[in-house]
Amino acid sequence: MTSALRQKAAQMASAAAAAAAGTGCYSQTSWALRRLGAGGGALASAATRRRNCSVAAAVFDNQNREYVIVGGGNAAGYAARTFVEHGMADGRLCIVSKEAVPPYERPALTKGYLFPPEKKPARLPGFHTCVGSGGQRQTAEWYKENGIEVLYEDPVEAFDGKTQTLKTSSGKILKCGSLIISTGCAAARLPEKIGGDLPGVHYIRDVADADSLVSSLGKAKKIVVIGGGYIGMEVAAAACGWNLDTTIIFPEDHIMPRLFTPSLAKKYEELYEQNGVKFVKGALIDKLDAGSDGRVSSAILKDGSVVEADTVIVGIGAKPSVSPFEAVGVNIEVGGIEVDSMFRTSIPSIFAIGDVAAFPLKMYDRIARVEHVDHARKSAQHCIETLLTSQAKAYDYLPYFYSRVFEYEGSSRKIWWQFYGDNVGETIEVGNFDPKIATFWIDSDSRLKGVFLESGTSEEFSLLPKLARSQPIVDKAKLKSATSVEDALEIARSSL
Numbered sequence: 001m002t003s004a005l006r007q008k009a010a011q012m013a014s015a016a017a018a019a020a021a022g023t024g025c026y027s028q029t030s031w032a033l034r035r036l037g038a039g040g041g042a043l044a045s046a047a048t049r050r051r052n053c054s055v056a057a058a059v060f061d062n063q064n065r066e067y068v069i070v071g072g073g074n075a076a077g078y079a080a081r082t083f084v085e086h087g088m089a090d091g092r093l094c095i096v097s098k099e100a101v102p103p104y105e106r107p108a109l110t111k112g113y114l115f116p117p118e119k120k121p122a123r124l125p126g127f128h129t130c131v132g133s134g135g136q137r138q139t140a141e142w143y144k145e146n147g148i149e150v151l152y153e154d155p156v157e158a159f160d161g162k163t164q165t166l167k168t169s170s171g172k173i174l175k176c177g178s179l180i181i182s183t184g185c186a187a188a189r190l191p192e193k194i195g196g197d198l199p200g201v202h203y204i205r206d207v208a209d210a211d212s213l214v215s216s217l218g219k220a221k222k223i224v225v226i227g228g229g230y231i232g233m234e235v236a237a238a239a240c241g242w243n244l245d246t247t248i249i250f251p252e253d254h255i256m257p258r259l260f261t262p263s264l265a266k267k268y269e270e271l272y273e274q275n276g277v278k279f280v281k282g283a284l285i286d287k288l289d290a291g292s293d294g295r296v297s298s299a300i301l302k303d304g305s306v307v308e309a310d311t312v313i314v315g316i317g318a319k320p321s322v323s324p325f326e327a328v329g330v331n332i333e334v335g336g337i338e339v340d341s342m343f344r345t346s347i348p349s350i351f352a353i354g355d356v357a358a359f360p361l362k363m364y365d366r367i368a369r370v371e372h373v374d375h376a377r378k379s380a381q382h383c384i385e386t387l388l389t390s391q392a393k394a395y396d397y398l399p400y401f402y403s404r405v406f407e408y409e410g411s412s413r414k415i416w417w418q419f420y421g422d423n424v425g426e427t428i429e430v431g432n433f434d435p436k437i438a439t440f441w442i443d444s445d446s447r448l449k450g451v452f453l454e455s456g457t458s459e460e461f462s463l464l465p466k467l468a469r470s471q472p473i474v475d476k477a478k479l480k481s482a483t484s485v486e487d488a489l490e491i492a493r494s495s496l
């Protein structure tokens, strides 16, 4: 940078700092420094580090933070990585987290984390972000080395949009230049009055929940899993690894109603039954009862029947954690904080990413929330990249979900599936677990909208996003006559 430019940068920084001190509009400072490009950025981080320099002292006092991420989960870990990649983390980024540990790959909690002790369960620090997508393992040291301040176990309790100020549970007041809301979801709970909080009743969202569940599994004999969704399927499969008597109870007539067709669900249910899992379908919980020791002892169903259990795991959905940011703008249809295609809320310098963001799903022209890790990772990266580079690039997401169960050593059959696209239209299903299954969702114009594959090879899985993204017109009669999954995938591939 030339000395004239450097002087200009200093002038802009102090002008913005003065403005920030007067108005609380801290983002002007970062804007002024960022407008100078890489040189300005370097000046900004040097200033940030030199706390005694006049610009830094005026702007970066104890209360002010240039970039604040609220929530230390999956999206936060990937956002932090993007800040580092752009040289914008050091001394400039603060993460305010409710949890006691740095961001980790949450999917592990109902997979490797629940392996029985003799089957080498996953434990932290093994699965901190970003290892789930082949990236670096960002431990607490990584955050320190990269100059990122992380406030642990100090959730944000209040937010003032006018002054862009946060208050944490320990009483810290932080004025944010740019604020990235990545508070994710919280597990939906059964009401306390029907036994939802009894000892022995578990919910699973974070590593503390998983630790508590693992300690119960070690003593358990009879497990009831409430809910036939992702948590229900993954936890029930894990319980099989501990040789526990396991019953899944849910209100619908088949498992995974959000995604699976009845016929696909039937195949999975049969496989679970072969592993000893029992199903109670179409049933609602009236209450959970406690034994004389105060711990849960049974689930009473609305029809009066009783299912005994010493441990209950509840997986009845998740709710976006919008509090205390409701005033930023909540989407009434899908819940969550409403953002545009660059994750900007209606308030300048406030963004939302991951599970909590209600964003435009461009491909299908609707506002959506996606509660899966691929979106958490990609939305974080997209938001921070567009924020730091001022590129106006719209997020164009292709929905991708997956699961893996019965992965532990010695299981009779490992299960792994992936789904890409939109599960709308009629379906064509091919194959069985012996050896693999595919389901294609096809709309009334014969366009392939969504595709599911169980037990594919990596080459087969890599075809799915291409199909779901380009939505080719397929020959339905030909697809229906496919003699194997390989054959069906080839027919779909040839329509690209």
Ligand SMILES: Cc1cc2nc3c(=O)[nH]c(=O)nc-3n(C[C@H](O)[C@H](O)[C@H](O)COP(=O)(O)OP(=O)(O)OC[C@H]3O[C@@H](n4cnc5c(N)ncnc54)[C@H](O)[C@@H]3O)c2cc1C
Residues within 6 Å of the ligand: 070, 071, 072, 073, 074, 075, 076, 096, 097, 098, 099, 105, 106, 107, 108, 109, 110, 154, 155, 156, 157, 182, 183, 184, 185, 204, 205, 206, 321, 323, 324, 353, 354, 355, 356, 370, 371, 372, 373, 374, 376, 400, 401, 402, 403, 404
């Ligand atoms: C057990 C489990 C298994 C899963 N498995 C899969 C899977 O196999 N595949 C898949 O695609 N997806 C899976 N998911 C979903 C995936 O983990 C989420 O989509 C992803 O974690 C979302 O990332 P996020 O950062 O938006 O939210 P989260 O990862 O939930 O992070 C949010 C963070 O914000 C914190 N927070 C909340 N409120 C505040 C506050 N006021 N102040 C400070 N911090 C706050 C929370 O404590 C949490 O640490 C799973 C989810 C769970 C719970």
Ligand SMILES: NC(=O)c1ccc[n+]([C@@H]2O[C@H](COP(=O)([O-])OP(=O)(O)OC[C@H]3O[C@@H](n4cnc5c(N)ncnc54)[C@H](O)[C@@H]3O)[C@@H](O)[C@H]2O)c1
Residues within 6 Å of the ligand: 110, 185, 226, 227, 228, 229, 230, 231, 232, 234, 249, 250, 251, 252, 256, 257, 258, 284, 285, 314, 315, 316, 317, 318, 371, 372, 373, 401, 402, 403, 404
């Ligand atoms: N592989 C994955 O992608 C994965 C794995 C685990 C968790 N998750 C995420 O974690 C969150 C929680 O998962 P989840 O399985 O709890 O949610 P879910 O929405 O997948 O399933 C909820 C299930 O709960 C049942 N249910 C709803 N209300 C009920 C009630 N009152 N009583 C009994 N059953 C009821 C229904 O069977 C429904 O299918 C979701 O965001 C999910 O996407 C994802």
Ligand SMILES: O=C1O[C@H]([C@@H](O)CO)C(O)=C1O
Residues within 6 Å of the ligand: 105, 107, 108, 109, 111, 112, 126, 127, 131, 132, 133, 373
């Ligand atoms: O995406 C994922 O990350 C973790 C694990 O791979 C991290 O090592 C896991 O189980 C996933 O499904």
